[in-house]
Structures are given as structure tokens and as C-alpha cells.
Amino acid sequence: MGTDVLVIGGGNAALCAALTAREAGARVLLLEAAPRALRGGNSAHTRNLRCMHDAPQDVLVDAYPEEEYWQDLLKVTGGRTNEALARLVIRASATCRGWMQRHGVRFQPPLSGALHVARTNAFFMGGGKALVNAYYRSAERLGVQVRYDTPVQRIELQDGRFVAAWAGGERIEAASCVLAAGGFESNRDWLREAWGRNARGEWPADQFLIRGTRFNQGTLLRHLIDEQHADAIGDATQAHMVAIDARAPLYDGGICTRIDCVSLGVVLNRDGERFYDEGEDFWPKRYAIWGRLVAHQPGQTAWSVIDAKAVGRFMPPVFPGVVADSLPELARRLGLPEDRFMQTLDDYNRACRPGRFDHTVLDDCATEGLTPAKSHWARPIDTPPFYGYALRPGVTFTYLGLRTDETAAVRFADRPSPNLFVAGEMMAGNVLGQGYTAGVGMSIGTAFGRIAGERAAAAARVQEVRHAAA
Structure with missing residues (x-):
């Protein structure tokens, strides 16, 4: 037998599995598709973890109890979630930080542009790249082979039991295996297949940008679903999809390309029309719906428009916006139809009702008699200079994955495998049927990574006993 536990993947969930299995005494081999310089998958682009806590804890203020966390998740998923597994994740988020710190992860108070999540999210000192590097250092120190x-590309199974994995022409045996190789967001052909053509004859997926790693091709996921007939869960079109700067690179743009001023202004499509409530809820609870909203607009592009009053109230993106001293000039510079643009802005400005503006609460600044409404933070866009940002859908990770339970076991015809487990994006669809709220992906990966690692180590011990008995 080559090793006790084989971990396939190199991001947060994979590392949590590898470290936990090694702590349990297993010999662990981790296979990362990326070169060392690009290791860590999408986790390298993260910055925080959503944490349940019943009282203030170091970098977390006030309290964020289980029921509130659950209600936040229930709201963004529209009920498309497994409550038992979601609550497992929520409870695990309350106790994981000590373990993370023992493996070198450090936390810091949130940055000024992220104060909305000071109560709910613990931020990594140095961001996700520092977290990934800390875990790899700890893995090396503990003797995990990487x-x-x-x-x-594929794995061998015998009656639902893992036997070996194939990397190119190499066959790698192990007593148990953890799958944590991410989603399929970097596979353009699969995205096209999932999204198809829209009513305008466009291929929406052709306009998608990938916020994270280029290595999440979904090869192993497709193999498990199509060839090994593992139980799947989720909708192939559902994903953590954010509206990002249209000038962002195709891969690895990360957080700095996100446009966070949406709730402070209006968003227009290429016809110069608004299409959704920009002030529906706090930005950390709604930022991840905007990529999907933009994906359904003509050309899969939209524009966020603000005025000088909004400057300094949001985390600035890496690219500066288009600037103009008048709204008609801004419309021309953005390439939008000036007459329709001005009609939309005039209608919006007239509909704004006076209130007490406060971007830290769900304030009483709303529109009246406007469709779609703007529920909060609605102020006239009337103070030059004016700014516009072109938006395109940015996919973080896809939600189609492998069905599992509280043991993290992969299931075949509803029967759990005795030694094949799954964690991270490959199973996040069990908790995230749709929607997203900041930091929950890392909560899922950390919770199920540790469960999968523990279970894989136990399965390897059982295999060792059987071999000894034979």
C-alpha cells in the first residue's frame, strides 16, 4: 500500500484534511495540480472565515449565535440547503480557530472597508495566501508528503471502495482518499454546456471571468459523476458568482477586482436600464448575487454608477473608474445610450425620498414609486464628479458537487463509501444550493476538511487491521 491517506487537492479543505489525518497518525500524501508557486487553489484569494460565537472573541465583536448564522444562510440560499449539514458547519466554525492558530494561521481585526462583517467574520492576517502558506509549512513540519x-484524472473503485488514483500514467494506491480538488469553474466547455445559449442567442459563459485558480477544471468531479456514478447534488449553473471589474484578468483576479460600490449607487445594463434593487440588504449578504444578475443581462455586462458622495465609503477596486463632470458625459464615456441613461438617472433621482443615510444599518433612504425599487441607501446621484465601473460575471466556484452526509463520505446509490471522502468545493452544494454570504465557503471547507481527514485516517486504520488479520 503506497500511503495511508491520499488527499487530492491543494487548497484549504485539502490542507485541513491532510493536517487532521496526519495528527491522527496516518501517513499522508497530498497531490496538488498546480505548481508550487500557484498552490492553494481558490483559498489563496480568500481573506476571512464566517464564525459563530456567543460572546466577543479576540477579533470578533459582540455575538453571532447559531440561529442568526443559520437564518442568514437560509435567506441567501432560499432554503436550498441541507439544514443538518449547514448547522454542522456553523457549530464547527465556533471551535476551529484555535486549531487553525496551532497550524500557524493568524487573525486580525477587519479592514475599514469591511466593517459590516466585523461581528461575523474572522480575517486572516495576510489573507488567504498567508493561510495557505502557514498550512503548507505545518504540513511539511508534520511529515505530510506534498x-x-x-x-x-481518475480513480479506481471496487464496490464503492477507493483503491487507487491515476495521475497521468502513474497509479497511486492508498488505504483511503479525500477528494478536495475544487469545482469546474475554470472549464469553459463545461460552463458553456451548463449555461447554454440564452434567448438572445448568446453564450453567457463566454463572458465569464474566473476570480480564482485556472486549475479547477472539474476533471475528477466529472469522472466521479459520469463514470463512477457517484451521487451528485446541485445545479451546474449555480455558483459563487460576483460582479467584478470587466477589465479583470481571465484568472486569479481575486478580491481586488470586485466592485463594492453597487449598494451606494445604481447599476444599469447596456440599454441604460436598472434591473435590480441595489440596496436590498447589506453588501456582504448580497454581493454574490450580482454576478448572476449581470450574467442574465444583454452582453453579460452592466455598469455601476456613483457620484462623489459615495467615494471613501467602499473598498476601492484595483482599477480606477471612468470619471466625468456630468452625467451625460459619463454616459458617453461608458458607451451607453445617453437619452435612456439620463431618463433612468432622472427617474431614480426623483424617486429618492429624504432620510437619514447610514451605510452601516438598513437605513430609511429608499425610493418611492420606482421599479425596481432601491430599498436602502438611496440618495440622488447629483454631485460631481461621477464615476462608472463596467461589470462582468466573476465565478469564484461552482456548486455542482458530490452528495455527502455528516461523515463526509462519498455516496454511491445512496450508500456511503467506506474509505472515500469529500471536502470543500466538491461538496459545498450540499450546503449552498444557491446564493452566498461572505466567508461561508471557508467555513464549509474547514469543517468538512477536518471531518474528512479524521474519517480517512480512521478508515486507513481499519484497513491496516484487516491486512494484519489476513
Whole structure:
């Protein structure tokens, strides 16, 4: 037998699994598809973890109890979630930080542009890249073997039991295995297949940008679903999808390309029309719906428009916006139809009702008699200079994955595998049927990574006993 526990993947969930299995005494081999310099998958682009807590804790203020966390998740998913698994994640988020710190992760108070989540989210000192590096250092110190540039294409099973993995022409045996190789967001053909053509004859997926790693091709996920007939869960079109700067790179743009001024202004499509309530709820609870909203607009592009009053109230993106001293000039510079643009802005400005503006609460600044309404933070866009940001859908990770339970076991015809487990984006669809709220992806990956690692180590011990008995 080559090793006790084989972990396929190199991001947060994979590392949590590898470290936990190693702590349990297992020999662990981790296979990362990316080269060392690009290791860590999407986790390298993260910055925080959503944490349940019943009282203030170091970097977390006030309290964020289980029921509130659950209600937040229930709201963004529209009920498309497994409550038992969601609550498992929520409860695990209350106790994981000590373990993370023992493996070198450090936390800091939130930055000024992220104060909305000071109560709910713990921020990593140095961001996700520092977290990933800390975990790899700890793995090396503990004796976890790591191989880079080693994508796995398929696995061997026998009656639902893991036997070996194939990386190119190499066969790698192990007593148990954890799958944590991410979603399929970097696979353009699969995205096209999932989204198809829209009523305008467009292929929406052709306009998607990928916020994270280029290595999440979904090869192993497709193999498990299509060839090994593992139980799947989720909708292939559902994803953590954010409205990002249209000038962002195709891959690895990360957080700095996100446009966070949406709730402070209006968003127009290429016809110069608004299409959704920009002030529906706090931005950390709604930012992840905007990529999907933009994906359904003509050309999969939209524009966020603000005035000088909004400057300094949001985390600035990496690229400066288009600036103009008048709204007609801004419309021309953005390439939008000036007459319709001005009609939309005039209608919006007239509909804004006076209130007490406060971006830290759900304030009483709303529109009246306007469709779609703006429920909060609605102030006339009337103070030059004016700014516009072109938006395109930015996919973070996809939600189609493998069905599992509280043991993290992969299931075949509703029967759990005795030694094949799954964690992270490959199973996040069990908790996230749709929607997203900041930091929950890292909560899922951390909770199920640790469960999968523990279960894989236990399965390897059982296998060792059987071999000894034979």
C-alpha cells in the first residue's frame, strides 16, 4: 500500500484534511495540480472565515449565535440547503480557530472597508495566501508528503471502495482518499454546456471571468459523476458568482477586482436600464448575487454608477473608474445610450425620498414609486464628479458537487463509501444550493476538511487491521 491517506487537492479543505489525518497518525500524501508557486487553489484569494460565537472573541465583536448564522444562510440560499449539514458547519466554525492558530494561521481585526462583517467574520492576517502558506509549512513540519504539478484524472473503485488514483500514467494506491480538488469553474466547455445559449442567442459563459485558480477544471468531479456514478447534488449553473471589474484578468483576479460600490449607487445594463434593487440588504449578504444578475443581462455586462458622495465609503477596486463632470458625459464615456441613461438617472433621482443615510444599518433612504425599487441607501446621484465601473460575471466556484452526509463520505446509490471522502468545493452544494454570504465557503471547507481527514485516517486504520488479520 503506497500511503495511508491520499488527499487530492491543494487548497484549504485539502490542507485541513491532510493536517487532521496526519495528527491522527496516518501517513499522508497530498497531490496538488498546480505548481508550487500557484498552490492553494481558490483559498489563496480568500481573506476571512464566517464564525459563530456567543460572546466577543479576540477579533470578533459582540455575538453571532447559531440561529442568526443559520437564518442568514437560509435567506441567501432560499432554503436550498441541507439544514443538518449547514448547522454542522456553523457549530464547527465556533471551535476551529484555535486549531487553525496551532497550524500557524493568524487573525486580525477587519479592514475599514469591511466593517459590516466585523461581528461575523474572522480575517486572516495576510489573507488567504498567508493561510495557505502557514498550512503548507505545518504540513511539511508534520511529515505530510506534498507533490505539485500532479493533477489526478481518475480513480479506481471496487464496490464503492477507493483503491487507487491515476495521475497521468502513474497509479497511486492508498488505504483511503479525500477528494478536495475544487469545482469546474475554470472549464469553459463545461460552463458553456451548463449555461447554454440564452434567448438572445448568446453564450453567457463566454463572458465569464474566473476570480480564482485556472486549475479547477472539474476533471475528477466529472469522472466521479459520469463514470463512477457517484451521487451528485446541485445545479451546474449555480455558483459563487460576483460582479467584478470587466477589465479583470481571465484568472486569479481575486478580491481586488470586485466592485463594492453597487449598494451606494445604481447599476444599469447596456440599454441604460436598472434591473435590480441595489440596496436590498447589506453588501456582504448580497454581493454574490450580482454576478448572476449581470450574467442574465444583454452582453453579460452592466455598469455601476456613483457620484462623489459615495467615494471613501467602499473598498476601492484595483482599477480606477471612468470619471466625468456630468452625467451625460459619463454616459458617453461608458458607451451607453445617453437619452435612456439620463431618463433612468432622472427617474431614480426623483424617486429618492429624504432620510437619514447610514451605510452601516438598513437605513430609511429608499425610493418611492420606482421599479425596481432601491430599498436602502438611496440618495440622488447629483454631485460631481461621477464615476462608472463596467461589470462582468466573476465565478469564484461552482456548486455542482458530490452528495455527502455528516461523515463526509462519498455516496454511491445512496450508500456511503467506506474509505472515500469529500471536502470543500466538491461538496459545498450540499450546503449552498444557491446564493452566498461572505466567508461561508471557508467555513464549509474547514469543517468538512477536518471531518474528512479524521474519517480517512480512521478508515486507513481499519484497513491496516484487516491486512494484519489476513
